[in-house]
Amino acid sequence: MYTLNQLVAAQTGDLAKIASAHQQINSYGQGDVWEWATSGTTHYPAMFVVVQPASFTQKAVDYNMGILFMDIPHRDESDETEVLSDMLLIAGDVYAQLQHPDYSFIVPDPPTYEFFTENLGDLVSGVNMNITVRVPLENDRCAIPADTITITTNTDRV
Numbered sequence: 001m002y003t004l005n006q007l008v009a010a011q012t013g014d015l016a017k018i019a020s021a022h023q024q025i026n027s028y029g030q031g032d033v034w035e036w037a038t039s040g041t042t043h044y045p046a047m048f049v050v051v052q053p054a055s056f057t058q059k060a061v062d063y064n065m066g067i068l069f070m071d072i073p074h075r076d077e078s079d080e081t082e083v084l085s086d087m088l089l090i091a092g093d094v095y096a097q098l099q100h101p102d103y104s105f106i107v108p109d110p111p112t113y114e115f116f117t118e119n120l121g122d123l124v125s126g127v128n129m130n131i132t133v134r135v136p137l138e139n140d141r142c143a144i145p146a147d148t149i150t151i152t153t154n155t156d157r158v
Contacts, residue, residue: 002104002135004063008049015067018097019047024090025069033068044124045071045090052130056137062108063133067094070119070126077117080125084115087126095129105135 008015008030019028027042030049052064069087073080091113098107111131118125 001061001138004051004054007063007105007133008051008065014103015047015049015094018094022047022090022093024086045069045087045126046124047090047094058137060134060136063135065131065133067091067129067131068126069094069129070116070124072123073117073125080117083125084117084127088113088115091127091129095131098131098133105133108132108134 005013007013010016010028010030013030015030016028019025024045025047026044027046028048029042029046030051033048033050046069048068048070050066050068052066054064055062069091071083071087073083091111095107095111109132111129114128114130116126116128
């Protein structure tokens with residue numbers, strides 16, 4: 001099964017690779033955004049993944065996440081709209097990459113985008129892309145790392 005780690009892990013996850021390949025993204029992170037944003041090691045523009053609740057269906061697992069695209073506008077905020085516009089375009093680029101047919105997952109619905117300004121310790125502005133990545137499940141009991149289970153049938157019950 002394709003795991004959350006394979007999707008979001010720094011350096012090795014598919015989202016980290018997409019961020020690294022994008023010529024306008026200078027930093028990638030995932031986890032708790034407030035810890036990362038105040039670390040002093042962020043180079044903007046940046047992409048950050050916040051994992052949200054996942055859900056299982058009979059045939060898939062849905063990984064829900066917010067992907068933040070952010071940059072620091074000028075102190076006088078004269079370019080704030082330009083920053084928002086650029087971050088939305090970069091978010092659209094990442095969404096387009098996630099739809100590549102070679103991935104073992106799909107994006108079942110278009111993401112939603114929320115703008116934010118003067119956020120976090122760095123007073124960044126940008127876009128939060130809320131997205132669901134759906135991974136097919138094999139539902140193969142033989143692949144479960146478990147000992148044999150003896151099941152009592154209905155006919156054995158009194």
